[in-house]
Amino acid sequence: MKTRTFLGFVAPSLxxxxxxxxLPLVLVAVxxxxxxxxxxxxxxxxxxxxxxxxxxxxxxxxxRAKLDADSHPVIESHYVGSAAYTGLLQPAEVAxxxxxxxxxxxxxxxxxxxxxxxxxxxxxLFTLPLVIGLGLIVxxxxxxxxxxxxxxxxxxxxxxxxxxxxxxxxxxxxxxxxDGILTAALRAIFHTDTAMFAQGWTIELLMLSYRVWHTTPxxxxxxxxxxxxxxxxxxxxxxxxxxxxxERLRAVIIPHLMPLIVFVALIHLMDSYRVxxxxxxxSSQAYRISLQFLTFNFxxxxxxxNRAITRxxxxxxxxxxxxxxxxxxxxxxxxxxxxxRG
Amino acid sequence: MKKTIAAxxxxxxxxxxxxxxxxxxxxxxxxxxxAAFDAWKAVTATMGECGNIQSELDQDFRLKQPxxxxxxxxxYQLGGVSNGTLVPLLNGGxxxxxxxxxxxxxxxxxxNQLIRIDGKIMAVAMDVNAQxxxxxxxxxxxxxxxxxxxxxxxLAAAEKIxxxxxxxxxxxxxxxxxxxLGLEFINMFLGYGGHFANPxxxxxxxxxxxxxxxxxxxxxTAYMDPEYLVSESTFVQKQFQQGxxxxxxxxxxxxxxxxxxxxxxxxxxxxxxxxxxxxxGGKPATTLWWDGVVIAKNTTxxxxxxxxxxxxxxxxxxxxxxxxxxxxWLIKGYTPGKYATGAIASANGAAPPYPSSVxxxxxxxxxxxxxxDFLTGKKSAEATLAAMEAAYLTKAKDQGLVK
Numbered sequence: 001m002k003t004r005t006f007l008g009f010v011a012p013s014l015x016x017x018x019x020x021x022x023l024p025l026v027l028v029a030v031x032x033x034x035x036x037x038x039x040x041x042x043x044x045x046x047x048x049x050x051x052x053x054x055x056x057x058x059x060x061x062x063x064r065a066k067l068d069a070d071s072h073p074v075i076e077s078h079y080v081g082s083a084a085y086t087g088l089l090q091p092a093e094v095a096x097x098x099x100x101x102x103x104x105x106x107x108x109x110x111x112x113x114x115x116x117x118x119x120x121x122x123x124x125l126f127t128l129p130l131v132i133g134l135g136l137i138v139x140x141x142x143x144x145x146x147x148x149x150x151x152x153x154x155x156x157x158x159x160x161x162x163x164x165x166x167x168x169x170x171x172x173x174x175x176x177x178x179d180g181i182l183t184a185a186l187r188a189i190f191h192t193d194t195a196m197f198a199q200g201w202t203i204e205l206l207m208l209s210y211r212v213w214h215t216t217p218x219x220x221x222x223x224x225x226x227x228x229x230x231x232x233x234x235x236x237x238x239x240x241x242x243x244x245x246x247e248r249l250r251a252v253i254i255p256h257l258m259p260l261i262v263f264v265a266l267i268h269l270m271d272s273y274r275v276x277x278x279x280x281x282x283s284s285q286a287y288r289i290s291l292q293f294l295t296f297n298f299x300x301x302x303x304x305x306n307r308a309i310t311r312x313x314x315x316x317x318x319x320x321x322x323x324x325x326x327x328x329x330x331x332x333x334x335x336x337x338x339x340x341r342g
Numbered sequence: 343m344k345k346t347i348a349a350x351x352x353x354x355x356x357x358x359x360x361x362x363x364x365x366x367x368x369x370x371x372x373x374x375x376x377a378a379f380d381a382w383k384a385v386t387a388t389m390g391e392c393g394n395i396q397s398e399l400d401q402d403f404r405l406k407q408p409x410x411x412x413x414x415x416x417x418y419q420l421g422g423v424s425n426g427t428l429v430p431l432l433n434g435g436x437x438x439x440x441x442x443x444x445x446x447x448x449x450x451x452x453x454n455q456l457i458r459i460d461g462k463i464m465a466v467a468m469d470v471n472a473q474x475x476x477x478x479x480x481x482x483x484x485x486x487x488x489x490x491x492x493x494x495x496x497l498a499a500a501e502k503i504x505x506x507x508x509x510x511x512x513x514x515x516x517x518x519x520x521x522x523l524g525l526e527f528i529n530m531f532l533g534y535g536g537h538f539a540n541p542x543x544x545x546x547x548x549x550x551x552x553x554x555x556x557x558x559x560x561x562x563t564a565y566m567d568p569e570y571l572v573s574e575s576t577f578v579q580k581q582f583q584q585g586x587x588x589x590x591x592x593x594x595x596x597x598x599x600x601x602x603x604x605x606x607x608x609x610x611x612x613x614x615x616x617x618x619x620x621x622x623g624g625k626p627a628t629t630l631w632w633d634g635v636v637i638a639k640n641t642t643x644x645x646x647x648x649x650x651x652x653x654x655x656x657x658x659x660x661x662x663x664x665x666x667x668x669x670x671w672l673i674k675g676y677t678p679g680k681y682a683t684g685a686i687a688s689a690n691g692a693a694p695p696y697p698s699s700v701x702x703x704x705x706x707x708x709x710x711x712x713x714x715d716f717l718t719g720k721k722s723a724e725a726t727l728a729a730m731e732a733a734y735l736t737k738a739k740d741q742g743l744v745k
Binding site for chain 1: 408429431434435455457460467470518519521570577715721741
């Protein structure tokens, strides 16, 4: 292909990627270095609140946002450098944790960012093998049932993937919270006082299982499509050579599906590193938070109506760095295999 | 086509009957954004009778209102606020002073409904609300327990109920991290006589009152459902309705629901009293809230005029008649009934108003984010207060409140 034609083809997507991906990223990176805030003034102010018989009025000195002539708040912006990053990563606190005075890991995990990082990594890395493994098993199973029932079976298997993540998480939560029917069932079976939302690990278990249940169909459908492209001859010669089912799986099917497994792993890691819906759906923020939830929390106006945009930007940049680090091995692998072929 | 005609006819019919009760016919299209609890349902229903008003009821109004009011023209002309949600709107300068409108149309208001900030009327209050003690009269009298007046007595009562085997977790509380838990902290903290900040806005809550507050909250959780960290008002309300708890500091606006036979199993067995004090003989450890209406600054004079008149209809005696139990109304024509006794007793005990100040908002925010770490045992009380202090300073510096 001529360079000109090639450029003509990719130019639109390059432009779109610059406008919708690169530019926002640069803006967020710059935003994490500047702090924008309203200017406050201290005034003596009389304020009255209703009582039952009369009014309680108090005069006191208090801070309020300064308004300009058009009564818009006066906003100022200044460069803060890496302050937002230091505030998140708390290097001084980390050093103290691992010094003689600290308690090591348990103190480290009391810091929001590291607690979120710990959960996010566990979430991404634990669900990955389960999703791939289950996806493969389901794909193999569906592939070996009668052709006539495969259609409805595939449809039913895909259902969990269609459910909106937050709604799905909420429904599972309602099954377990308080006297939810499944918790009640667990109590009846094991005769223990089970409470799934009273400690962190049970909630974490629910969140992990939910994500596996939710994304396995995606892995399944990709692998199932891959199974359709396996050369029947290779399988049959393997059978003739006396290879068992397991040997065929290991020597023929898995190598054939490998590029798809890498693909599913890439997508799954990217998705699960941004875990967010489960935290909201299972309202786990007292016990477990994720990096994406941390950003969300910074962006939610607090009770003074202020959003911590600077820290939210810094936390998004750190999430981005995390995803890149996590994906590097897989990307290198793909790149190498492409080069071998090319 | 037939359907369209039928729909038009229906809307005409409904339209005409809807205007029937309103004292004037509103011709300016208006929109309102308020919270979604019963009091607002009653007020917006009455406002709707004037026509041309579209009411949006949303429990997350707090997050939507500042941006919607800052738009020009404002996306909603009329807003429902409480003293806790007023600060962001004042900080944004998005509210219209109501002095002239009150003079023109506000004859029916009593002076204690007018919320003055820096001398100007910025909001008109319609009800007061507070978290106060609700208890199971039958269980307390069965076990010969007097109605608790301090939190220590609440603990003792809870121990007795637990020991009697009637209930495993007799206490309920709104302890979900975020707004609810933040408010629990503030209520108890003010009860112990704490101060949020020094005059230069630097934090002052990391001290004795803070430690006592955390210790008391922790002691209470021992008598709560182990899943207390997901518990907000509706959760506690259901616990009461299903007979799982006997004592709770719950919002006055929830009291009527506990006597609703359609959803409650404890009808007629609920007593209301002032919020318990933190220190014996002290003020009830709760804060007084009010709900009221505001008008956006970015509206035309005509819109503001119409919005205020519609709001006055909403805050009229007709609303009180339609829903006397929905709130502790400040509106004329309201006679306090059973469901108001707890809030009134708290107010008479000199419970302080919720601090609608930037500092109060910051303390509520950092408490809501951090107190759970102490309750789950992740951090010690000292470390939790230190973390709250650090978070407060970060936020305050972010905002330029502390240099």
